[in-house]
Amino acid sequence: ETFDVTNIGVHLKAKEFNQILEDPNTIVVDFRNHYESEIGHFKGAITPDVETFRESLPIINEQLKDFKEDKNLVMYCTGGIRCEKASAYFKHQGFKNVFQLEGGIINYAKQIKEENIESKFIGKNFVFDHRLGERITDDIVSQCHQCGKPCDNHTNCLNDGCHLLFIQCDDCKAAMENCCSTECLEITHLPLAEQVKLRRGKQVGNKVFRKGKSENLKFKHSGELSDKPLAVANKTNDIRQKIKVKKVLLGKAEHYYVKAQVGLFVIENQELNVGDKILISGPTTGNEELVLEKMLVNGIENSVAKIGDKITFEVPFRVRLSDKLFKIIG
Numbered sequence: 001e002t003f004d005v006t007n008i009g010v011h012l013k014a015k016e017f018n019q020i021l022e023d024p025n026t027i028v029v030d031f032r033n034h035y036e037s038e039i040g041h042f043k044g045a046i047t048p049d050v051e052t053f054r055e056s057l058p059i060i061n062e063q064l065k066d067f068k069e070d071k072n073l074v075m076y077c078t079g080g081i082r083c084e085k086a087s088a089y090f091k092h093q094g095f096k097n098v099f100q101l102e103g104g105i106i107n108y109a110k111q112i113k114e115e116n117i118e119s120k121f122i123g124k125n126f127v128f129d130h131r132l133g134e135r136i137t138d139d140i141v142s143q144c145h146q147c148g149k150p151c152d153n154h155t156n157c158l159n160d161g162c163h164l165l166f167i168q169c170d171d172c173k174a175a176m177e178n179c180c181s182t183e184c185l186e187i188t189h190l191p192l193a194e195q196v197k198l199r200r201g202k203q204v205g206n207k208v209f210r211k212g213k214s215e216n217l218k219f220k221h222s223g224e225l226s227d228k229p230l231a232v233a234n235k236t237n238d239i240r241q242k243i244k245v246k247k248v249l250l251g252k253a254e255h256y257y258v259k260a261q262v263g264l265f266v267i268e269n270q271e272l273n274v275g276d277k278i279l280i281s282g283p284t285t286g287n288e289e290l291v292l293e294k295m296l297v298n299g300i301e302n303s304v305a306k307i308g309d310k311i312t313f314e315v316p317f318r319v320r321l322s323d324k325l326f327k328i329i330g
């Protein structure tokens with residue numbers, strides 16, 4: 001209401017956008033949210049660590065306040081709508097040279113294909129449909145939030161009371177049954193009536209696209225992002241699958257001893273008994289099943305381990321710190 005929203009920046013098509021990015025006098029800003037820029041962005045772009053578009057406006061205004069007269073402020077978003085508002089805002093704030101990508105990344109992707117021009121956008125364009133992302137280049141620039149492996153597939157936590165948006169690789173998807181944390185995994189194993197009871201009266205904190213941040217996600221990146229591709233996407237590997245196995249997560253690896261082939265695990269859930277069939281699963285280890293014959297519980301041989309106990313037992317393979325311990329049921 002306080003400024004002219006029709007006084008917008010200069011619209012640029014893909015070719016012109018590429019040209020202005022080459023200009024050393026250009027500052028390019030991504031006006032999307034952190035979970036969008038994480039899986040793909042223009043090379044050299046400023047990617048504000050924000051959850052809403054509105055939040056990024058004063059941050060950028062402050063960050064670029066000394067460049068209002070002489071730099072090109074170039075902006076982009078998914079479909080071009082957000083930039084219409086942002087460019088009017090920045091012109092009102094006194095920026096002299098304001099430009100925006102016409103039709104956003106969606107239109108840019110079309111044009112570079114049709115006109116066969118180089119993509120200065122790397123990775124995936126986040127979109128709000130079931131795919132949660134459209135690949136623009138084969139570069140994978142983000143990591144699985146759980147194991148750190150190069151990955152740019154977003155998913156929502158299977159626990160309906162959580163529904164956190166996060167990046168999960170196929171191995172972690174299998175091991176964690178599409179959940180964001182051991183807590184959520186445990187909840188999904190409860191009868192539905194109990195799950196509903198747990199949710200009652202509580203705000204669904206991580207609902208769909210709102211947040212996408214959790215302390216459980218060790219490899220989540222936002223704010224300053226790297227332009228270096230971590231891997232090349234495997235074209236045939238796009239078939240997503242849900243794996244349902246009858247198993248319950250007990251805990252995770254704390255330490256391993258290379259020579260003795262002994263694994264140290266901490267029990268975080270339920271209990272473990274000698275004679276149980278167990279599964280040790282992780283991105284490098286794969287899935288190793290064995291029957292527990294003997295274990296040390298907090299340093300002493302025992303036949304049962306409960307929550308909080310540290311257990312060690314012999315394994316015929318190498319255990320990694322990213323490995324998880326499951327009990328196989330039935």
Ligand SMILES: [Zn+2]
Pocket residue numbers: 144145146147148149168169170171172173283
């Ligand atoms: Zn992973």
Ligand SMILES: [Zn+2]
Pocket residue numbers: 157158159162163164179180181184
């Ligand atoms: Zn969750």
